Amino acid sequence: MAKELTSRSENYSQWYNDLVVKADLAENSAVRGCMVIKPYGYAIWEKMQHTLDKMFKDTGHSNAYFPLFIPKSFLSKEAEHVEGFAKECAVVTHHRLMNNPDGSGVVVDPAARLEEELIIRPTSETIIWNTYKNWIKSWRDLPLLINQWANVVRWEMRTRLFLRTAEFLWQEGHTAHATAAEAVAEAEKMVSVYAQFAREFMAVPVIVGHKSESERFAGAIDTYCIEAMMQDGKALQAGTSHFLGQNFAKAFDVQYANKEGNLEYVWATSWGVSTRLMGALIMAHSDDNGLVLPPRLAPIHVVMVPIFKTAEEHASLVEKMEAIKADMEAKGLSVKIDDRDNLRPGFKFAEWELKGVPCRIAMGPRDLASGTVELARRDTLTKDSVPQEGIADYVLKLMDDIQDNIYKKALDFRQEHTIKVDTWEEFKEKIEQGYFLLCHWDGTTETELKIQEETKATIRCIPSDSFVCEEPGKCVYSGKPSARRVVFAKAY
RNA sequence: CGGGAAGUGGCGCAGUUGGUUAGCGCGCUGCGUUAGGGACGCAGAGGCCGGGUGUUCGAGUCACCUCUUCCCGACCA
Secondary structure, eight states: OHHHHHTSGGGGHHHHTTTEEEOOOOTTOSOOSOEEEOHHHHHHHHHHHHHHHHHHHHTTOEEOOOOSEEEHHHHTTSHHHHHHHGGGOOEEEESOEEEOTTSSSEEEOGGGEEEEEEEEOSSOHHHHHHHHHHHOOBGGGOOEEEEEEEEEEOOOSSOBTTTBOSEEEEEEEEEEESSHHHHHHHHHHHHHHHHHHHHHTSOOOEEEEEOOGGGSOTTOSEEEEEEEEOTTSOEEEEEEEEEEETHHHHHTTOEEEOTTSOEEEOEEEEEEEETHHHHHHHHHHOBTTBOOOOGGGOSOSEEEEEOOSSHHHHHHHHHHHHHHHHHHHHTTOOEEEOOOSSSOHHHHHHHHHHTTOSEEEEEOHHHHHHTEEEEEETTTTEEEEEESTTHHHHHHHHHHHHHHHHHHHHHHHHHHTEEEOOSHHHHHHHHHTTOEEEEEOOSOHHHHHHHHHHHSOEEEEEEOSTTOOOOOEEOTTTOOEESSEEEEEOBO
């Protein structure tokens, strides 16, 4: 059931609607696919931000902020980088408007043309490395470990809420190191931070690995990624970390004096995750009743619904609930009492399920008499009668259970939909059914592109963690020898 | 930019071969009855039918143009 629902984007509209909507821009506006993140959606994003931010700081990084505008010349300093982004850049050409001489509103003042156009950042490598040039002089300045929370713009031809919007929010880390080994270690560390975040907070299992050459970031020597499986069997790239070698250091002339007094170019990494994580969260866990949020990222852990007939009942229920709420909040839980008196309980149940609140507590006269509550969990949709006594501790433990359970559910799903495939016939059949295929590949871009042309499947990653498949075999397409299996899938 | 589909109250839709005052469901407002899984009754509010130009006695309906949205490609976190 979930598979059917999740395979078509329109079925998500109901759930997405609480979180994000397409921006209502003026007619004729050339900007397509910008999003308005609603308060409830933004609350989830803030939780993600705070968690990630702490993880970055715990690994020695500091936050900074760099300009939105990038002079056009900066972008062209690294050849591969500009080639990768040139086709999707928004360009600022003028700095002033003027009243239209014919009296109809304003027009661009032709006299205010910029001598050099400004690019709205699609990513900040260039402007950051241009700045690092002045910050890095000595080996004592290294490593430089900086992260930026920002918005970026990529003028995509086709957009999709959360997954690919023209403007999106993200974080981008940019680090400089004295040695290649240190930079590689940093790139690996950060992809593992992303993997940990996905697994432990989003409850989304991910495969960690390297990108093939053709999927690599523009300007990178090596790209690490985490790949998640959505409920339709398609892959979603949820985060990337790049080893940039000395490409940007050379392009922006960033050299430092080593301990021997010799000038050397620094080694770089960059890494980022975006509001796309919101899409991953939704598509990995949602069911036919709406969102399912992992407790660690849910803005509201518990919603309490009083069931009453009279004002007196309402008052005594809410009083009792306030006490329980205070108890829970003291233990770090976020609790909402839904005491709206114009809606029936059944309506509220459905509404909070749609929002993905992990736990619901309903209390009526019967519970008041028996000292119990009706406790429902969002992940299993089951209901139990639980004593009011000790309810806060009960729920606290329940949060962990739910967190573990939805991770396990997603993991089981992925395992059921991940298979080793050794024949081209089976490849074509299974890729249509929404599987991750572990296949041998001859390592050539040519083969990769041919497979993509014929099946739309791409190499999501060359796994490097628990998925390592270091075993000799023959390429599923060309039959040439291969040393290991890689993950093929259709991707968002 | 190619190939499809669609634009009608806030949302989702109907509207026949052109024909009087453009309907329905949800939502919204008010009153009442209800309340342990998306309540019901009554009374209301809300629409230059995406825009333009034609054809016609008459256009939501036909023609042409244009704008927008969605789906499929190319692009992509």
